Amino acid sequence: MNANHQWTTTPITADLLRGALELERTAHGVLPHRLPAWARAQCSDGWLAMAESQPSGVRLAFRTRATAVELDSLPTKRAYVGAPPRPDGVYDLLVDGRLAGQASLREGNRLTVDMATGATVIRPGPAGTLRFSGLPDGPKDVEIWLPQNETAELIVLRTDAPVEPAPDRGRKVWLHHGSSISHGSDAASPTGTWPALAASLGGVELINLGLSGSALLDPFTARALRDTPADLISLKIGINLVNADLMRLRAFAPAVHGFLDTIREGHPTTPLLVVSPLLCPIQEDTPGPIEVDSGGSADGKLSFRATGDPADPTRLTLTVIRQELARITAARAADDPNLHHLDGRELYGEADSAELPLPDRLHPDAAAHRRIGERFAALAFADGGILTR
Structure with a gap:
């Protein structure tokens, strides 16, 4: 001192x-x-x-x-x-x-x-x-x-x-829930996670419920989201369910509906954006569970691989989850005009994967976090954006 x-x-x-x-x-x-x-x-x-x-x-x-x-x-x-x-x-x-x-x-x-x-x-x-x-x-x-x-x-x-x-700056509160990518895995610093970058660019106050490995449609998480005051809400759903091989196709759609129903109990008209998974090549068409790939990285750093059977039609993949989320949100939007959907590949897709590949095959690096945050801010928070309509 x-x-x-x-x-x-x-x-x-x-x-x-x-x-x-x-x-x-x-x-x-x-x-x-x-x-x-x-x-x-x-x-x-x-x-x-x-x-x-x-x-x-x-x-x-x-x-x-x-x-x-x-x-x-x-x-x-x-x-x-x-x-x-x-x-x-x-x-x-x-x-x-x-x-x-x-x-x-x-x-x-x-x-x-x-x-x-x-x-x-x-x-x-x-x-x-x-x-x-x-x-x-x-x-x-x-x-x-x-x-x-x-x-x-x-x-x-x-x-x-x-x-x-600090005084209240009158900014809208953005409540976000997602996986380790939303949590900030492999970002360079706390203001370099993609949600923090998007919040800064969008002029909103962030509450980040990105939970590494734990975006699993848990009912208690839905109730926490329900009970947290917010002006804008987004949910990035899917990749942890595939990673963990937690549920089969039969259980997925009802679980999504239940999760959304619970949130709507506390936020009946709040703009709510459902985001499907970003591109992740190892899990696009191969189910989980994932495991550490001991031979996947020459420098000894962690690397992952998917181990499920692609031929099993009951198993969840990122492709299946994107299709289901698009279907579910479209059906609900008829009675819920403030519910929106975004394909996660608009934030990080094929071209991004070629330019900024996932270093461990699962998580974006600092440069990719910045790109995802900038794109989310433009798509969701800019004038005419998904969450400002």
């Missing part, structure tokens, strides 16, 4: 956070959650617990004259057995909406995952301090976007001038 600064210490409270549905008080501070406790209690899956506690889209938002900011945080970092170490999560600092700094913590807990067995081992570690200095003098809106890919227990905020919650 710089002795030249007179520090103001501010506890982390809900009025300083955006993008979280709930705050859990821990032994260290507070843990933002993207699903409420009652929803978490309805599923014992450890992967979901990890995904929803990773704060994709969650950010501290405050107004201050401070030129120096410190945040104490205890991250939980992931590692995979047999894979190279993952990069540390990035905290993005924005001043009046513009990126003004980035920092990471080496400290933290370490969660090691065996992708073959699902077994996990956690090694506790210490908290660390992020420091940002040289901010412009004068009143300004500051946001600290938390890393999308590691859990962050927030302990305390220190500044060299008092802070107050």
Whole structure:
């Protein structure tokens, strides 16, 4: 800590956070959650617990004259057995909406995952301090976007001038749900995930319920979406159902209808966009489940392959899911004029796959996230866009 600064210490409270549905008080501070406790209690899956506690889209938002900011945080970092170490999560600092700094913590807990067995081992570690200095003098809106890919227990905020919650800018709230791609897998930083980019370009406030591996039409997720205030809603449905080989064709359409019915209980006329899967060559016509392909990457990084039987007509593929979602939304739109559909290949299709291939065959890289975010913003939020009609 710089002795030249007179520090103001501010506890982390809900009025300083955006993008979280709930705050859990821990032994260290507070843990933002993207699903409420009652929803978490309805599923014992450890992967979901990890995904929803990773704060994709969650950010501290405050107004201050401070030129120096410190945040104490205890991250939980992931590692995979047999894979190279993952990069540390990035905290993005924005001043009046513009990126003004980035920092990471080496400290933290370490969660090691065996992708073959699902077994996990956690090694506790210490908290660390992020420091940002040289901010412009004068009143300004500051946001600290938390890393999308590691859990962050927030302990305390220190500044060299008092802070107050950021004012409401009157922007529409966009509530989005999707898979690890929406969560931000392989994006370079939290403001570089495609939903964060799209929200920035579209001038909307993001609540990101992209849940890695867990966009599975779970009823508790539908109820969480139903109960969350929002002006605009989008759902990216499909790829996790194929990845996990979770259900057969017979179950899919009723599950989609039920998911939409539940959301409509709380948002009967809110513009709602159903997005079918982006192009993913390994799963276009081959069902899941997916597994780690030990021989799929020469540099030792994770790579995936689909293992299902393409000849089984009951199994879900991305091609089948796109056809079903188009049919379901068209049928419902007759009674629900605020329900819309977007083929995910308009965001990332054949030409994009050739130019910006998925590095692990499943997730887009940073450049592809930017392209997807720009296209979504143009299609959904621009004048005359799908969610502004």
